[in-house]
Amino acid sequence: MAGTLRYSALHVSRTERITPLMQRVTFGGEDLADFSHVSPDQHSKLFFSRQEGRAPVVPPMPADGDVGRWYRDYLAMPEAERPWMRSYTIRSHDPVRQEIDIDFVLHGDGDHSGPASRWAAQAEPGDVVGMYGPAVSHYRTPGLRDWTLLAGDETALPAIGALIEALEPGERAIAYIEVDGPAEQQEFTTVGDAEVHWLHRGGTAAGHSTILADAVRAADFPSGEVFAWVAGESSAVRTLRRHLVNDRGIDKRAVAFTGYWRLKLTQDDAPTTDDLADQAEAMDEVQVGSAQG
Incomplete structure (x- = not known):
């Protein structure tokens, strides 16, 4: 977050189950009248009250x-x-209706079921959450490149969808998206050149499959400069980033990466040593890039 961010009270306008495990919640409210779009993969901090029927206070x-x-x-x-x-990507913004869409992965009653997922599954028009945001999701932004690599699991799907739909004519992106099965696939509308590879875990629990890393390792990359965008479970993101930098020879500054969730920890738990190292390295590379620019 940044000091320029303002707090907004968001009111649920409507909900839609866009896949069996993805709930779209559309928010409105007077506070969205001056909403400022900052990037396709913009994220926000959402606040959910612990007290049923009451608006959150921060x-x-x-x-x-x-x-x-x-x-x-x-x-x-x-x-x-x-x-x-909790942190969430803003899937889309409608300035005319003064609404935003946020997609929530529904985890059921399993190990990864959290307050945001439970809230989204039961959300009704009029319910209120708080928001600080939006903010740019990553420390890096793409410079000149010939194509973009997008890789992530279902938690990254809202951002990947927004990035694909933001492609300009002539821009190329290749996406590798891990989901539970065919029912979780989504359609994207874009004027760019998007090649989407859907990867199905086939019932394997999220965070316990190597299918995403395996697919990227086996991929034949096009020639030219690439900007890579990777997000999802933290350890999987770390594995992919190391492959792209160490095995593919991609400049670290051309890889945007974010661990959206951790297999054995929640966002309420303290960051691990690996988490802190990732953040420090990302910030250091940004500062180096800015100094060289």
């Missing part, structure tokens, strides 16, 4: 934009009052 962002102080104030709230905070 500390105000400090005037100087000190996100660290804001986060300490958030953590200092009594647990029973502190809303759950």
